[in-house]
Amino acid sequence: MASSSVKHDVFQAIADPTRRKMLKLLSNEEMPVTSITGHFPMSRTAVSKHLRILKEAGLVKERKVGRETRYKLEAEPLYELKDWLQFFELFWENKLNALKRFVESNDSEN
Amino acid sequence: MASSSVKHDVFQAIADPTRRKMLKLLSNEEMPVTSITGHFPMSRTAVSKHLRILKEAGLVKERKVGRETRYKLEAEPLYELKDWLQFFELFWENKLNALKRFVESNDSEN
């Protein structure tokens, strides 16, 4: 259910450096939009839109607390990226380990 | 020297599903542009532009053979992605292994 009917996928979501920085920021602690904005040279509205894209990709969870909405990292969708990468490990290391890791896991499209 | 002065970075390059498919295709064998085009529902020129973006990210190598240019996967830049991902492994598995893997490698920005 993690990757169904998402407008933005994980690959797209992490393509932007601002969003990658946000993910690291939100890995430490849950934060409201205004606090997040303090870490970036852009308007709160822009930050909010980045957060929406991350949310669509399932990479952040939001929680309403009073008048603020707090965001937090949800790392699980990154698993898709890890799976994708695993295929290519074969090509930068010839170690038997990589081959073993690959054949004992299931492959995918793309 | 791998990641200096690139117009398109790895994260951007793999954001597009067509380019991800190309990388898998070119992992098996070196292929000229026309052959590659056969695998995609778009013009040869469009394929060529995707290949240029992959080349800028260092993800493919080209080799001129006669009148054709053959492309092949160059997986090494994907290492950056792996490094980036490694940080987040901490958050989807609490195993000591992940922590160990993290602390014994160097972290980076973004």
Next chain:
DNA sequence: ACTATATAACACCAATTGGTTTCATGTCAA
């Protein structure tokens, strides 16, 4: 009740993206 705060939603804009067709160049084969 009033005022300030937190956020989302909306309308707008310039730049980039992903595609197209056309043109130019280089190479192979006859």
Next chain:
DNA sequence: TTGACATGAAACCAATTGGTGTTATATAGT
């Protein structure tokens, strides 16, 4: 050397992206 093939380069276009400012709504504090 003439013609076909392989590719890159250029000009163009619609849609998306990443940003802005403004407006609307809900909640908190007094």
